[in-house]
Amino acid sequence: MKLYHTPGSPPSRSVLMTLRCLEIDVEIHEIDLRKGENRTADFLKINPLGQIPVLDDGFILTESRAIMTYLANSRKNEKLYPSDPRKRAIVDSRLYFDATGLFVHIFAALSPMFFKGTTEVTPEVREKLKNALKYLEGILEKQKFFAGDEATLADISILSTVVQIKNTFGGLGNFSNLKAWFERCNILPGYDENLVGAQMIKEFFEKATFKIAPLE
Numbered sequence: 557m558k559l560y561h562t563p564g565s566p567p568s569r570s571v572l573m574t575l576r577c578l579e580i581d582v583e584i585h586e587i588d589l590r591k592g593e594n595r596t597a598d599f600l601k602i603n604p605l606g607q608i609p610v611l612d613d614g615f616i617l618t619e620s621r622a623i624m625t626y627l628a629n630s631r632k633n634e635k636l637y638p639s640d641p642r643k644r645a646i647v648d649s650r651l652y653f654d655a656t657g658l659f660v661h662i663f664a665a666l667s668p669m670f671f672k673g674t675t676e677v678t679p680e681v682r683e684k685l686k687n688a689l690k691y692l693e694g695i696l697e698k699q700k701f702f703a704g705d706e707a708t709l710a711d712i713s714i715l716s717t718v719v720q721i722k723n724t725f726g727g728l729g730n731f732s733n734l735k736a737w738f739e740r741c742n743i744l745p746g747y748d749e750n751l752v753g754a755q756m757i758k759e760f761f762e763k764a765t766f767k768i769a770p771l772e
């Protein structure tokens with residue numbers, strides 16, 4: 557099994573962490589987005605969108621959350637991705653929320669800084685991120701993890717996005733439930749590796765000549 561991966565990318569880290577949680581051996585092919593390695597003719601044959609992560613398990617699979625659910629399904633892992641329809645629906649709901657209501661906003665904040673040299677997060681994107689974090693904070697009022705009291709794929713996916721937000725804004729503001737959940741996730745294999753991958757965002761902002769105001 558091969559994973560085309562970039563440590564700085566949340567979706568890519570989510571897939572890697574899923575592989576670590578499932579103890580699946582993987583051959584990692586690192587793709588450097590800033591050097592345009594995702595735009596070479598060879599890579600575009602693998603994924604015409606020029607995006608990572610991509611899993612090659614004898615067939616090509618793109619979209620991190622589809623890869624994660626495929627991997628958990630293939631190993632019949634009931635904890636990470638329960639087969640009970642209601643429990644699974646909650647995990648899926650969180651995964652879709654991460655894709656369309658959380659990751660999408662931090663991507664909109666960071667992508668122009670990395671690839672176009674802009675130096676600020678627009679007020680609109682900041683507001684969307686704050687609202688998304690508020691929603692997540694509310695879920696954690698009643699439970700330890702995003703789909704109940706056990707960690708699932710939902711936590712892995714949201715963790716990869718949240719660490720990116722944390723490193724961009726220098727913390728998680730006053731979201732105390734989220735902060736506690738973030739620490740609680742350290743029971744998951746691959747947690748430290750996920751944090752190391754996200755360090756590059758922290759280093760980018762440490763070296764930058766501009767500052768991003770914290771989220772309050």
Ligand SMILES: N[C@@H](CCC(=O)N[C@@H](CS)C(=O)NCC(=O)O)C(=O)O
Nearest residue numbers: 565566567606607608609619620621
């Ligand atoms: N929905 C996709 C998003 C993947 C994605 O946005 N990957 C980014 C890195 S975080 C990428 O490869 N960007 C390069 C590009 O679009 O040119 C997933 O979850 O796998």
